[in-house]
Structure formats: C-alpha cells, structure tokens
Amino acid sequence: xxxxTNQQYDKVIHNCKITFINKAKDYGTSWRVYRxxxxxxxxxxxxxxxRTIQEKKEQKxxxxxxxxxxxxxxxxxxxLIQLQINNDELEQLPTDEVxxxxxxxxxxANKLMQDKNHDYGEAWREMSQQSFVxxxxxxxxRIKQIIANQGKTIASEGVDANFYDxxxxxxxxxxxxxxxxx
Numbered sequence: 408x409x410x411x412t413n414q415q416y417d418k419v420i421h422n423c424k425i426t427f428i429n430k431a432k433d434y435g436t437s438w439r440v441y442r443x444x445x446x447x448x449x450x451x452x453x454x455x456x457x458r459t460i461q462e463k464k465e466q467k468x469x470x471x472x473x474x475x476x477x478x479x480x481x482x483x484x485x486x487l488i489q490l491q492i493n494n495d496e497l498e499q500l501p502t503d504e505v506x507x508x509x510x511x512x513x514x515x516a517n518k519l520m521q522d523k524n525h526d527y528g529e530a531w532r533e534m535s536q537q538s539f540v541x542x543x544x545x546x547x548x549r550i551k552q553i554i555a556n557q558g559k560t561i562a563s564e565g566v567d568a569n570f571y572d573x574x575x576x577x578x579x580x581x582x583x584x585x586x587x588x589x
Contacts, residue, residue, distance in 0.1 A: 412524065412529065412582075413517075413521070415582045415585070416517060416520060416578055416582070418585070419480075419578050419581045419582060419585070420480075420513050420517075420578070422477065423477050423480045423481055424506075424509055424513070426477060426481065427481045427484065427505075427509060428502060428505070428506060428509075431500075431502050431505050432502060435499045436498070436499050436500045436505060438485050438489075439489075439492075439498055439499075439500070441485065441486075441489060442489075443486060443489065443490070443550065443554060443566060444550075444551065444554055446482055446485055446486040446489060447486070447547050447550045447551060447554075449478075449482050450479050450482045450483065450486075450543070450547055450573065451544070451547045453475045453476075453478050453479050453482070454479065454540050454543050454544050454547065455544075456475055457472050457475050457476070457536075457540050458537075458540050458541075458544070460472060461536065461537055461540065472536070472584070472589075473581065473584050476577045476580045476581050476584070477577070477581065479543065479573060479574075479577045480574050480577040480578065480581070483570045483571070483573050483574035483577065484508075484509055484512050484513070484574065486566075486570045487512045487567060487570050487571070487574075488505075488508045488509075488512065490566060490567050490570075491508065512574075515571065516571050516574050516575055516578075519571055519575065520575050520578070523575075531576075531579040532579075532583070534579070535589075536580055536583065536584075536589040539576045539577070539579060539580045542572075542576055543572075543573045543576050543577075546569040546570075546572055546573050547569075547573075549563070549569050550566050550569050550570075553565065553566050553569075554566070
C-alpha cells in the first residue's frame with residue numbers, strides 16, 4: 408500500500424507542530440513582538456542559508472536543510488497568526504490557543520494544497536529543491552513590496568497568500584527530503 412500525499416502532508420505537519428508547540432511551552436509566544444517584516448526576514452535568512460548550502464555543497468553549523476524548511480513552515484504559521492491577531496500588543500497566548508491557530512492555518516493550507524494539486528497534477532513532485540527556495544525567495548520579496556505599499560495591492564494577492572504558498576513549498580520540500588529525492 409502506498410502512502411498518499413495527504414498522509415505525507417499530515418506527517419510533515421505533525422513533526423513541525425510538535426516543535427512549534429514545544430517551543431511555545433519553552434519560550435511562550437515571544438514571537439508576538441514580530442512585525443510582518445521581521446517574520447519575512449526570519450524566513451529570508453533561512454532561505455538564504457539553504458541556498459548557500461546548495462551552492463557550496465557544504466555547511467559548517469549543525470542545522471540541516473530539513474530543519475531549515477521546518478523552521479520556514481513554522482515561521483509562515485507565525486506570520487499568519489500575526490496577521491489574524493493584527494495588533495502590536497505583546498501578549499502571551501495560552502498554548503491551547505496557539506494550537507488552535509496552528510490547526511486552523513494548517514487546515515486552510517492543506518485545502519489550498521489539495522485544490523492546487525487537483526489543477527496542477529502534483530507538478531511539485533518533479534521540482535527541484537532549488538526551485539522551492541527560489542520561489543519562496545520571490546514570495547519574500549513580494550511581501551516586502553506589499554509592506555512598502557502599505558499593504559495595498561492592485562492586481563495581486565496579499566501577504567497572507569504568500570505565506571500560505573511558502574508554507575506549502577516547505578511541506579513539498581520536506582516530503583521530497585523524506586522520500587530521499589532531495
């Protein structure tokens with residue numbers, strides 16, 4: 408019996424969620440101080456590190472590419488939670504509330520993935536890890552431009568859509584890493 412994309416998706420999310428919730432227990436919701444640009448920059452740093460490792464074919468610190476993609480996924484969740492809460496007040500959120508936000512965001516991301524897989528036929532399975540990084544870097548630049556435009560877009564999706572796309576790119580990269588293809 409072969410494993411389905413939905414099962415692979417759920418496995419990746421489960422692992423990332425455990426890390427996210429455990430860090431919320433360790434640190435609280437200290438990330439509540441992040442503005443959207445700061446979340447984007449955190450993701451940017453992780454993407455640049457992955458790209459550098461890809462290009463140099465070596466790394467000098469311990470965190471591997473897989474853990475960086477997991478961090479990107481979780482920072483996308485943070486960005487989406489921050490957009491939903493939409494205030495700058497530093498507040499500690501109870502772990503169960505954080506988990507509820509996480510679950511709701513993942514449910515929406517999973518639905519988006521299923522809809523796009525229907526239309527694109529899981530084309531992501533034939534993509535390179537480098538493409539996931541490059542596409543995500545482009546999404547970061549879009550977020551920064553939307554922020555520079557005070558959140559206004561004329562013909563484009565907003566910041567949230569870019570976070571959702573990067574979250575799913577990270578899931579795809581992690582699935583392909585788990586399959587030994589990346």
